[in-house]
Amino acid sequence: MNIRFFAAAAAATGVEEERVDLAALAGSRPFTLADLSAHLVASYPASASGHTPPLADVLTRCSFLVNEVSTRDLTLVLSAGDVVDVLPPFAGG
Numbered sequence: 001m002n003i004r005f006f007a008a009a010a011a012a013t014g015v016e017e018e019r020v021d022l023a024a025l026a027g028s029r030p031f032t033l034a035d036l037s038a039h040l041v042a043s044y045p046a047s048a049s050g051h052t053p054p055l056a057d058v059l060t061r062c063s064f065l066v067n068e069v070s071t072r073d074l075t076l077v078l079s080a081g082d083v084v085d086v087l088p089p090f091a092g093g
Contacts, residue, residue, distance in 0.1 A: 007087075012057075
């Protein structure tokens with residue numbers, strides 16, 4: 001699975017993209033967007049940027065795209081080939 005971080009999420013993690021081995025994380029059980037969020041919070045406990053809150057704080061305001069479809073459903077079951085975009089609120093117009 002491929003995770004792409006944008007804006008404050010990229011600043012908090014210090015990366016724009018990460019590959020996750022879903023089979024290694026989930027085993028044979030379903031792996032949800034909530035599980036992925038928990039994994040990301042554990043993987044990035046401190047912000048990589050002094051001007052950005054930790055990812056745990058950023059994720060509370062984020063929406064997600066899973067395979068280019070917007071979702072806030074944290075019970076959504078993810079698959080190995082999915083692409084998940086982590087989208088904090090964007091300012092501007």
